[in-house]
Amino acid sequence: MIEVVLVLTLPLVGAAVLALIGERDYAPEVNVAASLCTFVAAAALTARVISSGPMLVLDRLFFVDPFNVFLVALTAFVGFTTSLFSRPYMRIERAHGRLSTGRLRLYHSMYQLFNFTMLLALLTNNMGILWVALEGATLATVLLVSLYRTPASLEAAWKYFILCGVGIAQALFGTILLYFAAEKVLGAGGGALLWTELNSVKGDLEPTVLSLAFVFLLVGYGTKVGLVPLHNWLPDAHAEGPTPVSAVLSGLLLNVALYAVVRCKVLVEASAQTSFAKELMMGFGLLSVVVAAFLLSRQKDIKRLFAYSSIEHMGIITFAFGMGGPVANFAGMLHMTVHSLTKSAIFFAVGHATQKAGTQLIDGIRGLITLSPMIGWALALGALAILGMPPFGVFASEFLILTTAIRDQPWATPFLLIALGIAFAAVFSKVQPMVFGETNAQRLPERPALIPVFVHLGLVLMLGLWIPPYLAEWYRQAARLIG
Amino acid sequence: MAGVPLYAQFINLLAAILLLLAFAMLAQRRVLTLIDLFAAQGLALAISTGVVAYGTSQPHLYFSTVLTFALKVILLPWILHRLIRRLDVRWEFEGLINIPTTMLIGIVLVVFSFNLALPISQLASTVTRSTLGIAMASVMLSFLMMITRRKAIPQVIGFLAMENGLFFAATSATYGMPMVVELGIALDVLVGMLILGVFFFQIREQFDSLDLRHLEKLKEPDQ
Numbered sequence: 001m002i003e004v005v006l007v008l009t010l011p012l013v014g015a016a017v018l019a020l021i022g023e024r025d026y027a028p029e030v031n032v033a034a035s036l037c038t039f040v041a042a043a044a045l046t047a048r049v050i051s052s053g054p055m056l057v058l059d060r061l062f063f064v065d066p067f068n069v070f071l072v073a074l075t076a077f078v079g080f081t082t083s084l085f086s087r088p089y090m091r092i093e094r095a096h097g098r099l100s101t102g103r104l105r106l107y108h109s110m111y112q113l114f115n116f117t118m119l120l121a122l123l124t125n126n127m128g129i130l131w132v133a134l135e136g137a138t139l140a141t142v143l144l145v146s147l148y149r150t151p152a153s154l155e156a157a158w159k160y161f162i163l164c165g166v167g168i169a170q171a172l173f174g175t176i177l178l179y180f181a182a183e184k185v186l187g188a189g190g191g192a193l194l195w196t197e198l199n200s201v202k203g204d205l206e207p208t209v210l211s212l213a214f215v216f217l218l219v220g221y222g223t224k225v226g227l228v229p230l231h232n233w234l235p236d237a238h239a240e241g242p243t244p245v246s247a248v249l250s251g252l253l254l255n256v257a258l259y260a261v262v263r264c265k266v267l268v269e270a271s272a273q274t275s276f277a278k279e280l281m282m283g284f285g286l287l288s289v290v291v292a293a294f295l296l297s298r299q300k301d302i303k304r305l306f307a308y309s310s311i312e313h314m315g316i317i318t319f320a321f322g323m324g325g326p327v328a329n330f331a332g333m334l335h336m337t338v339h340s341l342t343k344s345a346i347f348f349a350v351g352h353a354t355q356k357a358g359t360q361l362i363d364g365i366r367g368l369i370t371l372s373p374m375i376g377w378a379l380a381l382g383a384l385a386i387l388g389m390p391p392f393g394v395f396a397s398e399f400l401i402l403t404t405a406i407r408d409q410p411w412a413t414p415f416l417l418i419a420l421g422i423a424f425a426a427v428f429s430k431v432q433p434m435v436f437g438e439t440n441a442q443r444l445p446e447r448p449a450l451i452p453v454f455v456h457l458g459l460v461l462m463l464g465l466w467i468p469p470y471l472a473e474w475y476r477q478a479a480r481l482i483g
Numbered sequence: 484m485a486g487v488p489l490y491a492q493f494i495n496l497l498a499a500i501l502l503l504l505a506f507a508m509l510a511q512r513r514v515l516t517l518i519d520l521f522a523a524q525g526l527a528l529a530i531s532t533g534v535v536a537y538g539t540s541q542p543h544l545y546f547s548t549v550l551t552f553a554l555k556v557i558l559l560p561w562i563l564h565r566l567i568r569r570l571d572v573r574w575e576f577e578g579l580i581n582i583p584t585t586m587l588i589g590i591v592l593v594v595f596s597f598n599l600a601l602p603i604s605q606l607a608s609t610v611t612r613s614t615l616g617i618a619m620a621s622v623m624l625s626f627l628m629m630i631t632r633r634k635a636i637p638q639v640i641g642f643l644a645m646e647n648g649l650f651f652a653a654t655s656a657t658y659g660m661p662m663v664v665e666l667g668i669a670l671d672v673l674v675g676m677l678i679l680g681v682f683f684f685q686i687r688e689q690f691d692s693l694d695l696r697h698l699e700k701l702k703e704p705d706q
Contacts (some may be wrong), residue, residue, distance in 0.1 A: 128664030135671045139678055146682070151689050155698040158682070162638065165675070166629065169645050172668070173622065176660065183657055184606075193661055208602050351634045375682070 001057040003045035007119055009070065010038045011079075015112035022105030028149045030086035031108050035076075037084040038115065042076030050470055056125070060194055063125040067333075067478035070471070071259055072122050074337055078251045078344050079115045081452035085348045086111070086244035092355050093242065095445045103147055107242070114140040114248065118256050127193045130260055131168070131175050134224060137253060138164045145241040156236035163233040164223055168272065171220025171260075177213035178267070181206045195263060202270035214268040214277050217261065218284070224257035226289040226311045227318060238307035239360065243351030246303055250310040251344035255336050258314060262321050266482050269324075281322030286415055288315025292420035297426035301360050302350055305430060306343065309386060309387065312423055313339045319416070321482070323408055329479035331400035334467070337387040338393035338460050339386070345456035346382035349375055351447040353434070362430050368437030376435045378453040383431040385460050387424045393463030485649060490538030494655070497531040498614040501651060502593070505624040508644060510582050514636055518563045521552055521640050524647050525555030532654050545660050550669055551650065559643060559676055566680055567636070570687060580631050589624050596620040603656070618652035634694060639679055646672055 014034030021027055046069055049055065053063040064072070090107065093099050099107075114137060121133035138161070146157035175193075182192040185201045192198075198205070219230065226234040238246040270276045292312035299305040313335070320332035352375050357365040367420070369376030385392035398420070403413045467475075504524040529552040536544030580588075591674045599618035625645035629638050646668075653660050660668075686698075 123639070126661075126664065128660055129667060132664065132667030132671055135668075135675075139671065139674055142678060142682075146685065149685055154682075154686055154689055158635075158686070160699055161675075161679070161682075162629070162642070165642055166626070169622075169642075169649060172649050173652065176649065176656065179660060180603070180657045193664065204604060209606065210612070211600075212603065439525075 002054075003041055003048055004057050004062050004123060006041035007038060007045055007076070007118065008123065010034060010041055010467055011112045011116035011119065014038070015109050015116060019105065019109040022108035023101035026313065027104065027108050028083075028090060030085045031111060032080075032087060034112055034427050035080040035115070038119075039076040039080040042073050042119075046073045050301035057195060060125055060191075060196065061129075062123045063196055064123065065478070065481060066394060066474040067262075067481055068122045068259065070333065070337065070474050070478070071255060072119060074340055075115070075118050075122065075252050075256070078340055079118075079248065081455065082244050082247050082251070082344060084452045085247070085351065085449040086242075088444075088449045089244060089351050089355070092444055092447050096355075098148055100388045103149075106143060107147055110140045110143050110155065111244070114144065114253075117475070118252055121256050121359075122155065122259065125196055127175055127178060127198070127263075127371045129145055129194060130263075131172055134171075134221070134257060135165075135168050137256070138224070140239070141241075141245065141249065141253065142247045143207075145237045147242055147245075148240070150240070153240040156233075156240035160233040160237045163230070167220050167223025167230060169220070170216045170223075174213045174216030174218075174220055174264070177209055177216065178264070179203040181209040181213065181271075198267055202267045205267065205271040207272040207274075210271045211274075211276055212267045215280070216275075218280060221257045221260045221264075222284060222318075225254050225314050225318065226288070227284045227315065228311065230293040231288065231292075234311060235304045235307040238310070239301050239303040243303070243347055243354070246307070247344040247347035247351075250347065251309065251340040253311060254314050255340055258317060258321070258336070261318070262482055265321065268285045269483060278322050278324055281318050282409065282412065283322075285317070285319030285322055286412055289319065289419045290315075290415055293423040293426070296302070298422055299430070300362055302354065302362050302365060302430075302434070303347075303360055305362065305427065306346055306350065306386075309423065309427060310339075310343055312419070313343070313386070316398065316401060316416075320404075323401075323404060324483055325404065325408065326476070326479045327400060328404045328408070329482055330475045331397045331404065333475045333478060334393065335401065338397055338463055341456040341460050341463075342382060342385045342392070342394060345453045345460075346379065346386060348449065348453045348456075349378035349382055352444070352450075353379060355448075357442055362434060362470065364436045365438045367435075369435050370439040371443075372448070374450050376450060378450060378457070379431060380435045381457055382453070383427055385457060387427055388420065391461060391464045392457075396464045417479075440478070488538065490534050493534055494531050494538075494614060497527050497534070498617040498651070498655070500527045501518065501531070501647075502617050502621055502624075505621040505644065505648070506586065506589060508640070509585055509624055509631075512582075514567060514634075517637060517640055518560050518567070521563075521644060521647075522556050522560040524644060525559070526633075528647055528651055529556060531651070532659070535654055535658060539658060541658050543662050544654070546662065547654075547659055550665065554669055554673065555643075555647065558673070562676055562680060563636070563640070566683060570683060575654065585627065585631055589627060592627060593620040593621040596623050612669050614655040615652060618648055618655055620648075622648035624648075635683060639676075641671070643676070645665055 031054045049069045057065045116135045118137040142157050142161045146153050185204050186192040223230040265277045292308045296308050317332050317335050354360050388394045388398045533548040596619035597616040600619045604615045615650045625641045629641035632638050
């Protein structure tokens with residue numbers, strides 16, 4: 001219990017402290033320290049769950065099961081490594097004069113608050129609080145996206161706010177309908193929105209209401225996942241915000257939103273006894289994969305390129321969870337993990353690459369490997385990993401998803417294969433000249449943070465070759481849980 | 484209307500007023516009047532919540548009545564008025580579609596929402612179930628308002644009005660959400676409004692206007 005409280009209070013305390021001292025010279029270190037403490041607490045929580053199984057704490061307000069504990073650990077871990085990356089990155093941005101001291105304070109404080117809202121969304125047992133936390137995450141990131149106050153970043157933030165605001169309002173309506181159905185079975189009051197309670201009576205919930213609720217919930221949270229055709233905000237927000245924010249948006253927020261969708265799907269599927277929820281998720285997922293793959297080749301901005309790649313991968317994961325069954329769910333969770341690690345590693349490398357080239361345009365970034373071999377290799381390896389080359393973990397999960405699709409949904413396999421092929425061609429042909437070729441890069445005033453990049457890529461490599469037994473066991477348990 | 488208790492009829496009346504106000508907001512061109520209409524909608528919402536609380540003796544709904552009144556009748560309109568004064572925008576704004584057409588689309592939306600809500604309201608055991616269609620319709624109308632308006636402030640008022648509709652749906656279908664959720668939603672709305680306030684100034688500083696036409700630069704590159 002103490003671990004859950006710590007995981008939630010530490011980032012909140014960090015946000016409060018950084019709201020006061022966020023502009024000092026040592027603020028990035030404080031940010032790292034707060035994230036490290038959160039990570040340690042999350043690790044302790046994970047250890048507790050490994051040793052004593054799922055738990056329900058604080059009057060059923062929070063609960064931890066194999067499905068959310070791995071996401072909590074992942075969120076805290078990527079939150080910590082991103083804070084390591086953000087330390088030199090934001091110092092360089094400040095040296096380049098893109099940020100004033102007040103903005104830096106806002107940045108650090110909001111970074112911690114964003115971590116808090118995501119961890120709250122993952123740990124809460126109450127579907128209403130889940131909604132509140134995801135809306136809070138939107139609000140925190142709106143300020144982060146508009147941090148540079150350039151016309152483009154303001155536009156991106158406005159679009160993000162309005163689209164996600166409207167989207168999440170649909171999700172609220174879905175939550176109201178869910179409560180409406182639950183109240184008949186569980187009685188009015190706080191208990192009727194608790195996921196554990198809902199899960200125990202999911203067979204008795206009214207199927208029509210739940211199906212309608214799921215449409216609203218999927219559209220609502222799906223906007224935040226970045227599913228096509230609700231994805232419009234995503235590339236803009238990724239491209240115009242500071243790069244550490246792009247890394248946490250892609251690596252963490254999309255996962256958490258998808259987590260909310262999957263939690264709802266479990267309830268609807270058991271209640272409706274039809275494949276309605278499955279088909280809806282598979283449809284949205286496949287559409288996202290295909291559309292994003294075709295849009296990849298048109299991108300001229302490196303951060304937009306990888307933002308579209310995130311849409312593609314979230315589509316793959318949504319498709320996997322839509323198929324359901326132990327293997328596809330296992331693969332979906334593995335893909336969530338490896339995509340999150342790889343994509344944030346890529347954004348770390350991209351962040352320093354754009355600082356070196358002084359532009360985000362792909363045509364302006366050339367020959368990274370000559371002046372800074374490490375950044376060049378990081379980008380090249382990251383791109384290969386995200387494109388699903390063996391022996392990286394993305395290959396393993398995509399392979400599992402594809403083989404399951406061949407068995408269960410053969411009609412979808414050609415679409416997936418063609419989309420993956422197109423994505424490969426598009427991303428590879430764009431990354432290759434950025435890494436090799438004539439250089440135009442400049443030196444940076446601060447040493448780039450490369451350790452997080454290689455730690456992430458190393459973990460992804462490891463997950464491709466060998467999954468630790470307890471992790472595999474969680475994935476299996478969680479896969480059973482979400483059916 | 485035999486057999487329907489008086490307070491339920493009163494709620495139906497308030498629901499009708501709510502829908503009427505949603506249409507009025509859709510047709511309104513002036514920002515200041517729009518804010519007043521929004522406040523009036525908040526008032527109708529607060530009264531109806533209070534009546535539901537009294538009629539069905541749900542004590543926790545009294546609390547949401549007070550919360551709704553404080554937030555939607557006093558605080559948010561006050562913030563909006565202050566913003567308008569500080570930003571010095573008064574008259575203005577033309578919708579993307581002319582008003583009669585907007586109203587016609589609005590009517591179609593209302594019919595659609597009633598149809599959508601029909602199977603659900605038949606399942607509801609609350610006395611106020613017939614209002615679920617109205618709640619859905621006012622959500623849809625606010626949505627339409629957001630789509631058809633070009634300026635930042637009307638869009639935000641549309642967003643807040645949508646939240647009103649959702650709140651009404653929660654009270655009419657289920658006698659309100661659990662307290663902790665309602666508090667969280669109220670907090671999010673308030674914080675969102677404050678952030679937007681800051682945001683308006685930033686947009687104005689950059690573009691010298693709150694016209695969202697300036698915010699249409701980010702597009703897919705043409706090949």
